[in-house]
Amino acid sequence: MSARPRRDAPPAAAPPLRFADIRGQERPMRFLRRAWERKRLAHALLFTGPAGVGKLATARALALGLHCDVAPFEACGTCDTCRTIAAGTHPDVRIIAGPLPDRRDIAIEQVRDLQRELGFRAMSAHPKIGIVNDADLLTLQAQNALLKTLEEPGGDTVLILVAVNAAALAETILSRCQRVGFDPLPTADVVAILEAYGRSAADAHALAAYADGSPGQALALDPEFFGRRRREILSGLAAARRGGFKGLA
Numbered sequence: 001m002s003a004r005p006r007r008d009a010p011p012a013a014a015p016p017l018r019f020a021d022i023r024g025q026e027r028p029m030r031f032l033r034r035a036w037e038r039k040r041l042a043h044a045l046l047f048t049g050p051a052g053v054g055k056l057a058t059a060r061a062l063a064l065g066l067h068c069d070v071a072p073f074e075a076c077g078t079c080d081t082c083r084t085i086a087a088g089t090h091p092d093v094r095i096i097a098g099p100l101p102d103r104r105d106i107a108i109e110q111v112r113d114l115q116r117e118l119g120f121r122a123m124s125a126h127p128k129i130g131i132v133n134d135a136d137l138l139t140l141q142a143q144n145a146l147l148k149t150l151e152e153p154g155g156d157t158v159l160i161l162v163a164v165n166a167a168a169l170a171e172t173i174l175s176r177c178q179r180v181g182f183d184p185l186p187t188a189d190v191v192a193i194l195e196a197y198g199r200s201a202a203d204a205h206a207l208a209a210y211a212d213g214s215p216g217q218a219l220a221l222d223p224e225f226f227g228r229r230r231r232e233i234l235s236g237l238a239a240a241r242r243g244g245f246k247g248l249a
């Protein structure tokens with residue numbers, strides 16, 4: 001499906017920050033909470049599932065939760081620690097957002113930068129956290145470099161890889177990661193998220209019908225185009241019904 005970016009998109013709602021702000025991913029969140037409560041959270045996690053369903057948001061929420069002293073795991077979202085992590089300026093939480101501009105893959109230099117930043121002495125008593133978004137776009141060399149961090153026994157670093165296509169990752173990486181699966185969202189959740197981002201109820205329903213359970217994908221669609229398309233289909237169905245379905249023959 002071709003996503004037509006909306007040029008005059010309304011101002012976006014604040015992106016989800018804490019677990020409480022993330023909708024429709026209760027199962028992976030429950031899994032992470034249980035692992036954290038039992039002190040069995042792995043040092044390497046792989047979040048996999050369709051694009052735009054909240055994997056990266058959950059990774060960020062986990063970073064907040066592991067660092068916030070006001071509300072451990074839940075995160076308060078307002079203390080200095082939460083705010084610096086959300087702003088991307090916390091020295092112990094580093095993220096590779098994806099390939100550099102004009103690149104199709106994540107280069108080894110980006111992994112080395114991340115490792116260098118995480119290699120400094122921790123600024124707090126909490127684990128250092130490295131998040132690699134679009135990890136399925138890591139070059140093979142970059143994956144090999146990343147292995148070094150994954151192989152550090154008992155280190156105080158939590159590495160979270162976020163990927164749509166886990167099969168693109170080397171077996172050596174996969175075997176060292178605890179896998180956390182994310183599913184498409186129910187349509188009602190997609191609609192609610194779109195409305196929170198300022199779409200009208202009609203637009204939200206029209207877009208959700210084409211989004212395959214992915215709010216991220218729905219937000220990239222043009223509501224006018226899909227609203228019109230949906231009305232055409234509905235009126236076509238109504239006409240077919242009036243014509244006893246002969247119109248469809």
Ligand SMILES: [Zn+2]
Nearest residue numbers: 068076079082
């Ligand atoms: Zn906090």
